[in-house]
Amino acid sequence: MISTYLQSRHDCCKELVERLGKRYVYVSVLGKHVTGKCIRLSTMATSVADTAEKQCGFVVRVNDGSHYSEYSFSDITKETIPEIEENIVRELTLSARLSAQHVDAEILKDEPLVKDFERPSGGAPMTVQEILSTLSVMKDRVHAVSEKIIQARFIVNDYETSSIFISKNRDLSQHYSWCSLYCFAVARDGDVIRNTIASVGENGVRLALKVLDGKLVETAKLAVELLSAGLIEPGVYDIITAPSITGLIAHEAFGHGVEMDMFVKHRARARHYVGKPVASPLVNMHDGAACHVPSSLSTITEEEANQDNSSTTMPCIGYFFDDDGVLSHDTQIIKDGILVSGISDAVSASELHTEPTGNGRRQDPSRKAYTRMTNTYFAPGKDKLEDMIASVKYGYMLFDTDNGMEDPKNWNIQCVACYGREIRDGKFTGKIVTPVIMSGYVPDLLMSISMVSDEWHITGCGHCGKGYKEWVPVSDGGPYLKARCKLG
């Protein structure tokens, strides 16, 4: 159920919209309240704090007929409405010179919709005591794998998101929960130190802990195995990407380039490629907060949203409406290798005269909304993983995302995998390397995809920045891909 705090501010927001509506041609208010706990337990330290995703605040968006303006504030009460209104007018009114040159944007559509959305948490909640007790047992299991394990560290980020969106014609609220869980294992042998990470994202802490439990031993064993890993000999190799790296490619190499605020700014090469081939015909790619993965794919339409007040089963970044008040979508970006669509926030869509896709997201209400990815993935194919491995003469299978960086205009790649396993003549040789940096030109990589597995999954506990700021939670993934890439 939506937070009682936001409920208590609902009427104040409505009144503010009404008052500002006398001055501006478009007015909306977004209120967000994200609460929960971040629990950390390691071999040598324990702490409890608010969730890293915590947010509480409001942002007003107005348009005076020339451009969009926003004002962020921490709280609103009946008594402070006149003061907030005065601040908005004072702080957002620009000098004639500054406001003379502005972009041409349509006034945002304000289709009538009054709706409360709710996604129940998947399972009963756990107390801090229960979570710490479970983590303590897990910590001992990680250490039991080897004396070389010097640290086991866990982070549980369990939170609930409530938001309201109010404009002249829209009155929306939503509430949903999510839990991200991380386990780090650190192994040491003399001067050599290696770490590994297992991450789980689920709708509910109980389920997340259960899934993580199945990954503990392999995570610890891998940390020990990596003690003997070396650096890769730079070169061009056949690669097989595990789902985490497939997701990294979908997100960094291509996803950022189809964020349509980049089209507005002429920052994305992809805007010249809509309707053209950008990848092997085996490639299909999606993004959307309404994506149902991996079991099914569907979309929440305005009509369905009006008909059905029950929850939808959403993965990872599963909101019902975005920070612009636009209902979430499932957008197919690449169809059979052809770029068919980008994703967009409301203001960018108004500048491009297209429909927004429910991808307007803010780091928190004190910051601007941009076009942001949500759940980004390549769709599965028909190949069997064992056939893919058998087909590699000499190359590497790459595992576990470390990080990546986008380059939407020039389509260069930098994706970092935590480790790779050597394959020769269709078999793993036992050689392991860490880290592995993939680089090159995006279309070359996507065109080189020659096999796509039928097995796939998505990981829902990452974070993404826009450039080097504006961090929001994201998920990505997909099937195993066979491709060819420069590794270093």
Place this chain on the structure above:
Amino acid sequence: MIERLKKLLQENPSVSDWKLNIEKKESSELFYVGKKLETNRAADVISYTLTVYTDKGEERGLSAFTVYPYMTDAELSEKIQENVFAASFAMNPYYDLPSGKDAVLPESRSNLREMTLKDAAEIVSDAVFAADRYDGGLLSATEIFLDRYDQRILNSRGVDLQAVTWLGSVELIPSWEKDGEEVEIYHMLKFESIDASEITAKVDEQLKIAAARFEAKPLGEVIDLATPVRVILQDEETKEVLSYFAEALTYEAKYHQQNLYEIGDPVQGDEVKGTVLNATMVPYCKGAFQSSFFDADGVILKETPIIKDGVAVSLFGSYRFGRYLGETEPSGLLPILKVMPGTKPFSEMAKAPYLRCAVFSGIQVQAFSGYFGGEVRLGFYFDGEKEIPVTGFSISGDMKQSRSTMIYSSDETVLGAYQGPKYLEICDMKLL
């Protein structure tokens, strides 16, 4: 709010200690597409984070939570109790909190004190676009942020410190277009005071870098990538590589047994053929916008040498982990790495062929593996006569090999959290 909280905390017998961090942020922001304004924003937000500590014998538990202005006394009291309860399950070895000391902390000398944030944003906007004057070059997107932060830290041991700081940031996307081809680079410009002519000059420099990227050839077309070449890193990448040593010398790394060095270890190996490293962590450096005279625990920060003549001489870091290691006066989290420059000017480095890496997509320096490198979006290959702009390559190296042979320039630079050599010459990096 503060007095209410103090009273409620005093009334709860299970609260052994507490810490309150308050941050108020006001901002004025302008977002441009090309030279046209898309959005202007203003923000006035405040956050209170309260940490409660509860003790059991030789152990101490802690729980931190956000306090909202809307909370009633009853709600605050309940929240405090809820977190004391949570803290009682998050027990750690006992450590005390920093105590309040009389200290006169310097005030910010930013010229942003003298104007409104909205006026400042307009001045910065004018300065930025004054550089946008090239036929082929343009700023395809620009975001301007002017922020004022009011920070205050209080604890139950008498700490009560506050500071007002200003920060200006400009996210630039300089681009270059010709005959339907286009390239761009990314640059974030940050400053604590406004100097309009300096801003214009820095934007102009970035537009010229975009022009160079447009002209850049794939490195593989200019040289054989298998041929050894001296690599020169600069500015942010120099800082990232040299930070490898500082990050290995924190109390927290040592406490968690993840420290790469012990006090007395030669951090560059036994035989140093390059520049011998001298590094100090400092609270303040003019022009380094991450300067701070106290940290989030309320420790008043002072200069701490960490490496002298290539040998680790001290650890630094958070009060808690310092106390765990038996430090009587932990240094606190010092923000600025100051490295003594070398003796070789860039003009000397430039007397023989080199590859100067100017724009990375994001350099990686991995402490555990020692790997460092990444994709270079713009470099300059000097063939002995002229610099040729190059692109489309990656570099990779191993800190454990390169640390003893790196040469630091005598040319200096000041960045957000760094003062030291501007250039770093490395002989044994691989090109791809």
